[in-house]
Amino acid sequence: MIKEQTLIDNLKQTETQAKAFEVLVNTYKERLYWHIRRMVLNHNDADDVLQNTFIKVYRNIGNFKGESKLYSWMYRIATNESLSFLQLKSKKMGIDSVELQETLLNNLESDVYFEGDEIQLKLQKAIATLPKKQKLVFNMRYFDEMKYQKISEILETSVGALKASYHLATKKLEAYLKE
Amino acid sequence: MKAPNKNSGFKIPENYLENFNDALLDKIASEEESKLPNKEGFSVPEDYFNTLYKNITEKLDKTPTKVIALKFYKKYYYSAIAAALLLFIGLNLNKTETYSMDDLVNADIDAYLEYTNLDLSTYEIAEVIPLENLDLNDMLKITINEENILYYLESDIDDFNELNLDSNEY
Known part of the structure; x- marks a missing residue:
């Protein structure tokens, strides 16, 4: 597996950026997806937030100072993105966060991507x-x-x-x- | 109080007492876990993860590269929109009642901003901001002193053109 520092360096250089980004997405996509999905519950919303998370990582890698590990930085972005997404969603729907959770859970019952008993x-x-x-x-x-x-x-x-x-x-x- | 018998021959592992709390919480947690279902029931569409990278790069190409947070300008958006709405109201319903800024509830302006695609560029925003007697600190909740601004410009801005922002980007 590619070393984190090498990956960061490659992400910051134009010539190696595209390949490094592919490695980054493939390395973290599942972990970040499930982290986000557990917060937003719905697959389509999780997909949106995940894509935005990676786009933010790509766009802001130049500002990553390496004070924390790359994965913790990405998890933090994913967490913030998910929470902002939920906040915006409740605002758009004109309901508070508790009502939003209830709506999301009710929708889960008919969600084709929820197979839970x-x-x-x-x-x-x-x-x-x-x-x-x-x-x-x-x-x-x-x-x-x-x-x-x-x-x-x-x-x-x-x-x-x-x-x-x-x-x-x-x-x-x-x-x-x-x- | 009687001192503990130090010659009893008993010993405890190094750091045992220091780590006791953590070990106890771990044990409690592992016992509790067994009472909860260990699967959560979520699934994903077939091939979702295989096509994800392609989808992200497509989205990346479509989205603009930088966006400036609108927070700083929000206050001026409010003023500009409030002025426009008041003008509209004034033109259409004039002569009967006098309206003031207070007639516009902030929540209504918020909702208008939220649901309307204003798509204003930095220059368009700049046009509605009264620049006379305007100080940077008027736009910020916290006060930034000149020394900090100079430090930021010296350490974070490599290219002066970066400061000449022309689109809504972050």
Whole structure:
């Protein structure tokens, strides 16, 4: 696998940019897709946000100073893009974020790209009740199986705080599923 | 209080107590996980990931390269649109009532900006901004001092032409 620094250098040089961008997309597309999909829930929306994320990465790679790792920078862009997308969507629909979550979950039931059973749907409904940060931490840890250290780099939060968030999230989800 | 018996022969692994909290939270979390379903049920269209790169490059070609955040100009958009709307109202309904800026609810102007494709260039925006007595800090919520601006220009702007922005880009 190509070294991160080489990839960044290649992305910044006009001659190697196109090839490096292809490598970047192919390396991170699935991970970022699932990260985004868990936030926006719908495939078409996830596709839009993912494409915009990569376009932003491509356009702004020149400003990437290497103070954080490339993947954590990209995850941060993907997270921000997803949250902005949801905000804009609720604004356009004239509803607040709680109503938007309800709408997204209702649509999930008829979504051809959701094959979950009743319990999986209930889990999504439970996740939707979590505060933004807990939701992110839970998805990254539970579904992505990402290490706390990595989550900590992306969300710029201490490992201890992440563990506490995750613990609270699982407690709430468990209680919701028992209802 | 009696001091602990240091010669009992018991030992604990190095950093055991320091790491105890983390280890405990990990254990609790792993027990909790088993009570939740381990699959989420989402799927993607066939070949989605195989065609993604092509779709992104196509979109990349279609989208402009840079966009300037409109935040700084928003205030002036409001004024320009409010003025235009007031003029319109004044021309059409004049002589009966007097309208003021307060008659325009910010939310209405927001909605107008949100749903209308204004597509104004930087130059068009510049035309409606009154430049007399205007200071950069009038447009910003935070105050930027001259020293910081000079530092930014010195360290971040390689090409002076970059400053001559002519489209809505970020």
